[in-house]
Amino acid sequence: MKLRTNGLELLGPIDMDTAPKMLLPLLLAGVQAGFPSPADDFIDKRLDLNEHLIAHPAATFFVRAVGDSMLGAGIHDGDLLVVDRAVEPSSGRVVMAAIGGELTVKRLERRGERLFLAPANPDYPSFDVTAREDFEIWGVVSHVIHKV
Amino acid sequence: MPLYALVDCNNFYASCERLFRPELKGKPVVVLSNNDGCVIARSNEAKVVGIPMGAPAYQWEHAFRKHGVAVFSSNYALYGDLSSRVMSILEDMAPRVEVYSIDEAFLDLTGVAEPLALCRAVRERVTRHTGIPVSIGLARTKTLAKLAARRAKKDASLCGVFDLAAAGAAAAETLLCETEVGDVWGIGFRHAKRLLARGVRTALDFSRLPADWVRKEMTVVGLQTQLELKGVSCLSVASAPAARRSVLCSRSFGQLVEDKEHLREAVCAFAARAAEKLRAEGLEAQALQVFTLTPRHREELPQHQGQATVTLPGPTNFTPDIVAAALRALNEAFRPGFAYQKAGVLLLGLASATGRQRSLLDLPPEERQRKRALMNVLDSVNRRHGRGALRLAISSAPDRPWHMRQHRRSPRYTTCWDELLRIG
Numbered sequence: 001m002k003l004r005t006n007g008l009e010l011l012g013p014i015d016m017d018t019a020p021k022m023l024l025p026l027l028l029a030g031v032q033a034g035f036p037s038p039a040d041d042f043i044d045k046r047l048d049l050n051e052h053l054i055a056h057p058a059a060t061f062f063v064r065a066v067g068d069s070m071l072g073a074g075i076h077d078g079d080l081l082v083v084d085r086a087v088e089p090s091s092g093r094v095v096m097a098a099i100g101g102e103l104t105v106k107r108l109e110r111r112g113e114r115l116f117l118a119p120a121n122p123d124y125p126s127f128d129v130t131a132r133e134d135f136e137i138w139g140v141v142s143h144v145i146h147k148v
Numbered sequence: 149m150p151l152y153a154l155v156d157c158n159n160f161y162a163s164c165e166r167l168f169r170p171e172l173k174g175k176p177v178v179v180l181s182n183n184d185g186c187v188i189a190r191s192n193e194a195k196v197v198g199i200p201m202g203a204p205a206y207q208w209e210h211a212f213r214k215h216g217v218a219v220f221s222s223n224y225a226l227y228g229d230l231s232s233r234v235m236s237i238l239e240d241m242a243p244r245v246e247v248y249s250i251d252e253a254f255l256d257l258t259g260v261a262e263p264l265a266l267c268r269a270v271r272e273r274v275t276r277h278t279g280i281p282v283s284i285g286l287a288r289t290k291t292l293a294k295l296a297a298r299r300a301k302k303d304a305s306l307c308g309v310f311d312l313a314a315a316g317a318a319a320a321e322t323l324l325c326e327t328e329v330g331d332v333w334g335i336g337f338r339h340a341k342r343l344l345a346r347g348v349r350t351a352l353d354f355s356r357l358p359a360d361w362v363r364k365e366m367t368v369v370g371l372q373t374q375l376e377l378k379g380v381s382c383l384s385v386a387s388a389p390a391a392r393r394s395v396l397c398s399r400s401f402g403q404l405v406e407d408k409e410h411l412r413e414a415v416c417a418f419a420a421r422a423a424e425k426l427r428a429e430g431l432e433a434q435a436l437q438v439f440t441l442t443p444r445h446r447e448e449l450p451q452h453q454g455q456a457t458v459t460l461p462g463p464t465n466f467t468p469d470i471v472a473a474a475l476r477a478l479n480e481a482f483r484p485g486f487a488y489q490k491a492g493v494l495l496l497g498l499a500s501a502t503g504r505q506r507s508l509l510d511l512p513p514e515e516r517q518r519k520r521a522l523m524n525v526l527d528s529v530n531r532r533h534g535r536g537a538l539r540l541a542i543s544s545a546p547d548r549p550w551h552m553r554q555h556r557r558s559p560r561y562t563t564c565w566d567e568l569l570r571i572g
Binding site: 056057058059061062063064065066067069080081085086096098101102103104105136138 | 168234237570
């Protein structure tokens with residue numbers, strides 16, 4: 001059951017109060033002949049945020065953002081970052097990377113022949129990491145979880 | 149023909165410690181045992197500077213400083229989490245997997261079309277997804293796969309994967325010749341000593357001993373090992389782990405404990421943890437043993453080893469019942485006037501909570517149902533908010549003297565919200 005209004009997509013209720021009082025296992029509901037029960041749409045499981053945020057469970061790690069160097073990418077001080085090591089890093093993606101033995105979160109940018117770790121805040125400089133031996137991409141930041 | 153692979157995580161604990169600390173790449177790293185006693189894991193660099201396995205930490209502080217060794221208390225939350233990530237990737241990629249230890253697993257690749265290519269892909273994916281480097285050995289038997297994995301780890305030109313099955317008879321013989329007999333999987337220290345005394349120095353020497361002698365002196369287990377070294381598979385991959393026969397929860401204390409109250413708290417916590425393990429595996433226990441130990445090597449102190457077993461009223465995994473029984477047992481196992489270093493709770497007579505016969509002495513079904521519901525709540529709260537968030541009042545608060553000494557534990561990066569890596 002999907003409704004679309006003003007660009008918002010309603011995927012169905014996740015509030016238990018609006019769900020039917022008795023939850024039947026899916027198989028039992030399917031035995032009934034005739035019209036499908038209107039409740040079938042709700043007998044599905046509740047939405048699980050993990051499914052939305054974590055594509056590769058074995059490769060996904062959480063870290064906590066510190067500072068404001070990535071404000072322009074929507075990463076605020078104290079935000080939770082979802083880092084996926086299975087995703088192929090590419091220019092334009094926000095990555096967690098080791099440079100000079102330190103881990104940092106920056107945007108990976110290819111400029112011509114050169115590779116940069118670029119902040120998303122004009123107050124900070126970019127690092128040229130082209131051919132640096134102490135540079136290594138740790139994982140790709142796939143989501144930011146920000147408390148409002 | 150059977151084909152096995154052993155996947156072995158390289159210097160597993162040290163690799164885990166490095167994952168969130170890239171500055172430790174290429175530096176010596178050691179991990180200490182519970183209570184920061186002695187070295188239980190070393191990176192290659194720590195091996196090179198000569199720090200032996202089992203080195204007592206307090207004797208080696210000077211060497212640690214001199215060589216710039218990064219020293220960690222063991223962080224089992226981190227190691228356990230990373231181990232399960234590695235194992236889940238193996239389960240995704242290989243048809244049959246037997247997890248052998250926290251950092252090793254056998255894959256049964258019998259009938260797989262491109263086993264070497266699969267192993268290379270496994271190694272690549274495990275390293276990329278988890279950051280843990282692994283070595284893989286392929287062979288016709290599990291015992292040979294172990295040797296092949298050791299070789300894969302040592303010889304950099306193999307890029308972490310050695311296929312002994314495809315290497316030919318001469319290569320196999322060379323490998324056996326290079327392997328000391330005591331390093332063969334299944335040959336214990338005692339047998340190795342006796343074999344050496346007989347001039348049996350290498351795995352190759354052992355494989356050439358008369359089978360009758362091996363059987364007589366080393367039982368059928370030794371014979372199996374010998375056959376396995378010759379490429380005859382005797383040990384298969386157990387696809388389902390054998391059911392547990394006991395659950396143990398014990399720990400050395402951070403400092404010696406004399407006060408019975410403190411010991412009661414510790415035993416309560418152990419009993420509660422053991423009950424949680426039981427429920428996680430869908431089991432019930434019929435009996436329980438509590439033991440207490442004074443430090444054996446401190447000869448100047450009065451020694452006592454207490455032990456008491458009690459039978460539970462019926463098969464149960466209900467925490468309050470198990471804790472109450474443990475406290476009764478402790479009354480027997482504790483004697484005043486001794487300074488205890490260790491205590492533990494062992495649950496015995498385990499059976500599945502679902503598939504057992506009802507007895508007349510069983511609680512009425514609704515009572516069982518209520519207990520089960522209560523435990524479900526306990527377990528789900530503790531899963532969500534961390535172990536010990538909801539506990540019996542008697543098992544009390546942290547920072548008790550019986551808690552482990554872990555001064556140098558790294559953050560629990562992957563299992564604790566408050567300890568996530570902070571990154572700018």
